[in-house]
Amino acid sequence: MQLQIAAGGKVTAAAAADKLAGHVDEFNRNGYTVLNSAFAADEIAILRKAIVSNERMNTHFRNAQAKFRKKKYPSFDTIIVWNDTSGDDLFAKFTRSAKIIEVIERVFDDEVYVYHNKVALKYPDMPGFKHHQDYFYWYGMGCLWPDLATCYIAVDRADRGNGCLRLVRGSHRLGRIEHKRFDASDSSVDPERLPAILARLPEDYIEMEPGDAVIFHCNTLHASDANRSERSRLALLGCYNTKRNDPIIRSHDHPNFIQQSKILDRVVPADLAKMPDFDLHYRNQ
Numbered sequence: 001m002q003l004q005i006a007a008g009g010k011v012t013a014a015a016a017a018d019k020l021a022g023h024v025d026e027f028n029r030n031g032y033t034v035l036n037s038a039f040a041a042d043e044i045a046i047l048r049k050a051i052v053s054n055e056r057m058n059t060h061f062r063n064a065q066a067k068f069r070k071k072k073y074p075s076f077d078t079i080i081v082w083n084d085t086s087g088d089d090l091f092a093k094f095t096r097s098a099k100i101i102e103v104i105e106r107v108f109d110d111e112v113y114v115y116h117n118k119v120a121l122k123y124p125d126m127p128g129f130k131h132h133q134d135y136f137y138w139y140g141m142g143c144l145w146p147d148l149a150t151c152y153i154a155v156d157r158a159d160r161g162n163g164c165l166r167l168v169r170g171s172h173r174l175g176r177i178e179h180k181r182f183d184a185s186d187s188s189v190d191p192e193r194l195p196a197i198l199a200r201l202p203e204d205y206i207e208m209e210p211g212d213a214v215i216f217h218c219n220t221l222h223a224s225d226a227n228r229s230e231r232s233r234l235a236l237l238g239c240y241n242t243k244r245n246d247p248i249i250r251s252h253d254h255p256n257f258i259q260q261s262k263i264l265d266r267v268v269p270a271d272l273a274k275m276p277d278f279d280l281h282y283r284n285q
């Protein structure tokens with residue numbers, strides 16, 4: 001891709017359009033696209049502070065870790081999920097970033113809203129996830145089309161050592177696959193199909209620096225290993241749905257379409273005072 005830099009070092013509109021088109025092509029081909037340095041170090045430091053100092057998140061993670069230490073595998077308990085995504089809180093400021101939403105809107109050729117936010121509390125000694133598609137769950141929540149995506153924003157460095165995300169390249173084209181539930185907090189894509197899929201499609205370890213982001217399709221198979229290192233692997237994940245895919249079931253799981261603004265402003269220390277309503281329409285606490 002040819003970069004067009006105007007006098008003064010500003011990236012031109014043409015360069016920005018090329019970059020956007022590149023992300024859309026990559027997403028359509030591979031089922032995911034990486035946005036390097038989507039957020040600056042000082043913005044991520046603010047986000048990290050909000051996560052590590054949040055008592056609710058700390059209690060959540062300690063409960064999951066205690067189960068894991070008792071030889072359970074509570075994958076879903078490693079994430080804390082909420083639905084209040086339309087305001088101006090710190091987390092929404094990241095996940096409603098225009099940089100992310102513009103890519104997803106272009107991919108699905110529709111208006112997009114943040115369907116929910118979640119933080120992956122992957123501290124040391126926390127489990128990972130078996131291979132799954134997010135659409136399996138969202139289908140059950142009334143989304144007719146697989147026109148949804150997730151954006152994983154790295155708060156900590158993520159690598160093979162601390163259980164980075166693994167994405168099966170091209171798996172978004174398999175369609176929705178049945179999943180097997182092992183218990184309420186652990187499930188996986190059909191174990192009979194999985195080896196055949198992995199024999200045919202490459203799996204990419206998505207190693208990321210803080211501030212990098214990866215947007216992946218809701219049918220892209222993904223997994224991650226347990227964090228056996230002494231380093232945390234925290235991340236903020238925004239989940240996105242399209243306007244025409246407004247869920248047909250009105251549930252307390254996740255909200256129906258709502259128009260949301262895209263955020264262009266940088267995250268600043270004052271945002272630390274702005275927290276979402278973690279209880280809004282969320283019944284599974």
Ligand SMILES: O=C(O)CCC(=O)C(=O)O
Pocket residue numbers: 079120122128129134163164165222223224235237
């Ligand atoms: O944080 C991870 O490793 C994976 C999270 C995930 O797969 C999910 O929330 O669906």
